[in-house]
Amino acid sequence: MRWSQAFIPTLRDDPSDADAVSHRLLVRAGFIRQLMAGSYSILPAAFRVRAKIDRIIREEIDAIGGQQFLLGALHPADVWRRSGRWDVMGDEMFRIVDRKGADVALGMTHEEIFATVASELTSYKQLPQLWYQIQTKFRDEPRPKSGLLRVREFTMKDSYSLDIDQDGLDKQFDAHYGAYERIFSRLGLDAIAVDASSGAMGGSGSVEFMVRSDAGEDLVAYCQACGYAANVERAVSVVPAIDDEGGPDALEMFDTPGVRTIQALETFPGGATADRQVKTLVYVADDTLVLALLRGDHALQEQKLADALGVGEVRPAEADEIRGLLGADAGSLGAVDVLDVTVIADDALRGRTSMTTGANINDKHYRGVDVDRDIAVTRWESLREVVAGERCASCDSGTLEVFKTIECGHIFKLGTKYAEALGATVLDENGKSRPIVMGSYGIGLERNLAAVVEVHHDEKGIVWPVSVAPWHVVVTVVRAKDEASQEVASSIADGLEGRGWDVMIDDRNERPGVKFADAELVGFPYRITVGPRGLETGTVEVVDRRSGTQSDVALDAVVDHVHGLLSG
RNA sequence: CGGGCUGUAGCGCAGCUUGGUAGCGCACCUGGUUUGGGACCAGGGGGUCGUCGGUUCAAAUCCGACCAGCCCGACCA
Numbered sequence: 001m002r003w004s005q006a007f008i009p010t011l012r013d014d015p016s017d018a019d020a021v022s023h024r025l026l027v028r029a030g031f032i033r034q035l036m037a038g039s040y041s042i043l044p045a046a047f048r049v050r051a052k053i054d055r056i057i058r059e060e061i062d063a064i065g066g067q068q069f070l071l072g073a074l075h076p077a078d079v080w081r082r083s084g085r086w087d088v089m090g091d092e093m094f095r096i097v098d099r100k101g102a103d104v105a106l107g108m109t110h111e112e113i114f115a116t117v118a119s120e121l122t123s124y125k126q127l128p129q130l131w132y133q134i135q136t137k138f139r140d141e142p143r144p145k146s147g148l149l150r151v152r153e154f155t156m157k158d159s160y161s162l163d164i165d166q167d168g169l170d171k172q173f174d175a176h177y178g179a180y181e182r183i184f185s186r187l188g189l190d191a192i193a194v195d196a197s198s199g200a201m202g203g204s205g206s207v208e209f210m211v212r213s214d215a216g217e218d219l220v221a222y223c224q225a226c227g228y229a230a231n232v233e234r235a236v237s238v239v240p241a242i243d244d245e246g247g248p249d250a251l252e253m254f255d256t257p258g259v260r261t262i263q264a265l266e267t268f269p270g271g272a273t274a275d276r277q278v279k280t281l282v283y284v285a286d287d288t289l290v291l292a293l294l295r296g297d298h299a300l301q302e303q304k305l306a307d308a309l310g311v312g313e314v315r316p317a318e319a320d321e322i323r324g325l326l327g328a329d330a331g332s333l334g335a336v337d338v339l340d341v342t343v344i345a346d347d348a349l350r351g352r353t354s355m356t357t358g359a360n361i362n363d364k365h366y367r368g369v370d371v372d373r374d375i376a377v378t379r380w381e382s383l384r385e386v387v388a389g390e391r392c393a394s395c396d397s398g399t400l401e402v403f404k405t406i407e408c409g410h411i412f413k414l415g416t417k418y419a420e421a422l423g424a425t426v427l428d429e430n431g432k433s434r435p436i437v438m439g440s441y442g443i444g445l446e447r448n449l450a451a452v453v454e455v456h457h458d459e460k461g462i463v464w465p466v467s468v469a470p471w472h473v474v475v476t477v478v479r480a481k482d483e484a485s486q487e488v489a490s491s492i493a494d495g496l497e498g499r500g501w502d503v504m505i506d507d508r509n510e511r512p513g514v515k516f517a518d519a520e521l522v523g524f525p526y527r528i529t530v531g532p533r534g535l536e537t538g539t540v541e542v543v544d545r546r547s548g549t550q551s552d553v554a555l556d557a558v559v560d561h562v563h564g565l566l567s568g
Numbered sequence: 569c570g571g572g573c574u575g576u577a578g579c580g581c582a583g584c585u586u587g588g589u590a591g592c593g594c595a596c597c598u599g600g601u602u603u604g605g606g607a608c609c610a611g612g613g614g615g616u617c618g619u620c621g622g623u624u625c626a627a628a629u630c631c632g633a634c635c636a637g638c639c640c641g642a643c644c645a
Binding site (some may be wrong): 009011012013014015016018021028032036037092108109137141142143145150156194196206217312313327407410413440441476478479480481482509510512513514515516517518529531532533534541 | 569573578579580581594595602603604605606607610636637639641642643644645
């Protein structure tokens with residue numbers, strides 16, 4: 001490829017609306033252009049990167065037995081109604097009405113459709129199967145952002161495993177786990193596998209593959225000592241025990257005029273430190289009011305509560321709902337003697353005594369609360385959000401870090417939910433009909449492309465790993481009008497292309513500085529500079545983008561030399 | 569959906585307060601000189617000023633509605 005004919009619209013200035021590093025660099029280096037919020041045009045350079053990511057994914061999924069499909073992006077409402085997700089997905093699903101008035105959806109994922117195809121399976125002898133596709137997904141995100149990291153239209157590799165039993169699912173899940181590790185490694189991404197909440201997908205287990213980046217939106221708790229890693233939606237940690245000795249034993253109500261917060265009660269005469277208070281939160285889950293109890297200085301992780309209750313989401317109760325349930329306002333709430341309400345208590349409250357909490361009468365609190373004696377706890381769960389610096393629960397010696405990450409892949413054990421809803425059953429060896437046990441496994445291609453840029457860049461621009469670079473080498477012709485230089489550049493490019501490398505010849509009649517700056521912006525792993533000065537001594541210059549190392553190499557050795565660098 | 573901000577040439581921006589022929593830098597085209605880190609000279613092309621409506625002799629500028637985009641939050645497989 002000759003740059004003079006290539007469409008790589010680089011910009012001298014940063015785009016004004018780009019915040020994330022990958023967004024800024026991909027726009028500026030001529031890889032993408034925005035069409036509307038959450039929708040981007042993939043330009044030729046980005047298309048080449050995407051094609052390489054696509055290929056790496058296909059190689060690894062094929063290697064664990066994947067068969068590639070291509071399903072429709074247009075889905076009839078019926079299959080989504082059958083799984084119950086036509087309503088669950090809400091505004092996030094793009095919906096259209098066809099000319100006959102039928103409801104149609106733009107596919108946001110394909111469990112329903114693959115399950116529909118799977119209904120043709122008839123015998124356990126046909127299992128296991130591993131089906132996948134690489135296809136466009138549509139999700140009407142409430143807030144697209146950060147360039148390709150959060151969009152409304154994107155390409156996903158989604159695979160689906162089909163098995164007769166849980167054991168088969170576990171095997172395919174593990175196979176995907178390994179394939180994903182190999183994929184991210186080949187993309188140059190240091191992905192951390194973390195326990196995650198399965199959220200709206202349901203199922204028995206899920207693992208997210210997270211890449212550390214400030215542009216990410218998920219928080220991960222990580223222990224360097226033992227490698228424990230979990231999304232904060234699930235993470236746990238060790239909470240040092242609190243000494244309850246010396247407090248009042250008997251339940252005793254006392255006046256707390258004007259006290260509305262944990263903090264205020266700490267300094268109120270006769271009050272208590274936050275770690276000796278019980279925080280009572282009222283939440284709504286599926287139209288039912290529940291109480292969530294935590295230690296006063298602990299924060300609720302809402303997803304944990306939702307998972308504990310087995311619902312998709314929870315929301316804090318409104319003021320009038322709270323008053324209707326407990327007869328008091330937020331600030332004076334407690335669970336003492338509350339009997340008709342589901343009470344979920346955080347594990348950190350187990351066995352605690354001499355606690356202080358609201359009395360469900362405005363401006364009154366109880367002291368001397370013995371949690372086991374005075375509160376009818378329905379269930380004990382981990383509800384609190386871990387905080388950086390806490391002790392690791394997994395190895396008991398390390399300290400947890402908490403940092404932002406990009407979710408680059410997510411694998412789920414689905415179970416039989418979709419197979420049952422869509423009639424995907426087979427006969428087992430006893431002739432009995434059984435629903436197929438499914439798993440689903442996703443990787444967003446463009447998000448991974450952006451994640452690579454988030455991780456591999458410097459102040460000059462992108463630094464592509466060789467595995468996904470749009471071109472491996474740029475041959476920069478310092479003086480475009482010098483025919484000898486152009487001929488040398490062509491022959492070097494031919495030599496490298498003959499070895500299987502992708503080469504861009506920068507033959508533009510620009511100043512050298514412009515071409516060097518563009519080469520660094522676009523991110524070619526290696527640059528070969530051809531100019532009259534070097535040719536006088538029969539050499540060209542080879543520059544390593546990552547390290548900046550420069551070396552003069554003899555003309556007749558440069559193809560071998562660069563081939564060696566790229567192969568290394 | 570709540571809060572904040574922005575829409576003027578391909579990109580980055582000024583002009584709007586105080587209404588009167590639409591500007592600057594970069595990019596682009598032609599010719600010339602240049603060429604190992606974002607050149608220079610001369611000439612030139614390109615804009616329904618987001619959209620619709622209102623006020624006015626006259627609107628990029630004032631008023632209203634709408635649309636789009638960005639950021640924070642809510643939300644989020």
